[in-house]
Amino acid sequence: MEVGVRELAAHPGCAFVSGLCRYIAADGSPILRLEQERVEGDPHIELLRAGPILVPAVMYRRSIFDTVGGFDESYRAAEDYALYYRVASRFPIHLHDKLVAEVRRHDGSMTRDFPLMLRSNLGALRTQRRYVKGNRRHEEAYRAGIRFWRDCYAFLTVAQTRTRFEKREWLAALRGVLALLQYYPQGLPLLANGRGIERRKATRWLDSRKQELRISEVQLRDRRRRLHALIEESGDNERQVEELKDILSDERRKVQGLKKRIRRRSRRLQELDRDTQPGLTHRIRRISGRIGPAESGMPAAIPTVALLPWGNVLEDYLDMIGLSLDDFLTAYRGTWMFGYVDALERVGVRTVLVIWSRNV
Structure with missing residues (x-):
């Protein structure tokens, strides 16, 4: 609290200040791979971009609450972000680099309800659409924020929803389907693809553990250098040397364990890659090989289809839903067309989307 009071006093024009948190596991141990990064640049831009x-x-x-009001109680989650966005769209904020709190992660936390988190965080961010419109930097940050929250929770929502179907938890599964339908419709076909979900899980797990391994290896090198420096120093430091040796031993075991787990999961991922060639994909690739160029060494043709979704100009549709052409091309995924594109891509077919625009 002292840090917060001091930062508010140092930035009298700011509505709120925020520092860094350390993530810890249920047993209190630090979670290195989730270390919060320091924020540089415009705080409002960074808030829109990645919610730091x-x-x-x-x-x-x-x-400030006399002006903007308090938390919006209609949110079941992310009411904090709804408030951050509301404040930051009207007043300056300051993000400092002081560590001020710890956040414990455990299986019983609300953030483990992935459909709720997907719906709530994207819903809160979408309240900013009208405020960012017309400001190029804010619009870019807004689109990056959409991608950020989808990266955080969209696939996890798919996997959790499929699990709930398998467990016959129908109401919870329906909530997941509705969240996907509204915020990540291209994830709906994945619900029927158990092997694809397992592969995505393995990939995400590997990325996370490789990051943790890199951090642990850096710490191990730093502690080795510290140990060598202590040994070379003269003086009564035997106790420090022994303590550091014990820490190094624990760190080495952790690194070795991570490497073994990464190797096992990598082998499993290779098995999944070998086994994810369904009959339809195989037949399409055989056909594409036949119709490809006959010259030796030339690549086989990729099966391609054109998708013509309508005959009128695109803006007639976009105007009805309040979306710009740029947003449609770079960020929008809320239509059946992209579901077709994703489904065809999974069986080796490239899709060309043909639309008419009065602006092109």
């Missing part, structure tokens, strides 16, 4: 604020690290100026 956690509740325990925030301190508000009391008077």
Whole structure:
């Protein structure tokens, strides 16, 4: 709290200040791969882009609530972000680099309800669409924020929803389907693809553990250098040397364990890659090989289809839903067309989407 008060005093024009948090596991041990990064640049831009604020690290100026109101209780989750966005769209904020809190992650936390988190965080961010419109930097940050929250929760929502179907938890599964339908419709076909979900899970797990391994290896090297420096120093430091040796031993075991787990999961991922060639994909690739160029060494043709979704100009549709052409081309995924494109891509068919625009 002292840090928050000091930062508010140092930035009298800011509505709130926020610092850094350390993620810890249920047993209190630090989670290295989730280390929060320091924020550089415009705080409002970064808030839109990647939501780098956690509740325990925030301190508000009391008077700000008289202007913007408090938490929106209609949200079941992400009401904190709804408030951050509302404040930051009207007042300056400051993000400092002081560590001020710890956030414990455990299986019983609300953030493990992935459909809820997907729906709530994207819903909160979408309230900013009208505020960012017309400002190129804010629009780019807004689109990056959409991608960020989808990366965080969209696939996890798919996997959790499929699990709930398998467990016959129908109501929870329906909530997952509705969240996907509204915020990530291209994920709906994945619900029927158990092997594809397992592969994505393995890939995400590997990426996370490889990052953890890199951090652990850096720490191991730093501690080795520290140990060598202590040994070379003269003086009564035997106790420090022994303590550091014990820490190094634990760190080496951790690194070795991570490497073994990564190797096992990598082998499993290779098995999945070998086994994810369904009959239809295989037949399409055989056909594409036959119709490809006859010259030796030339690549086989890729089966390609054109998708013509309508005959009128695209803007007639976009105007009805309040979407710009740029948003449609770069960020929008909420239509059946992209479901077709994704499904065809999974069986080796390239899709060319043909649309008419009055602006092109």
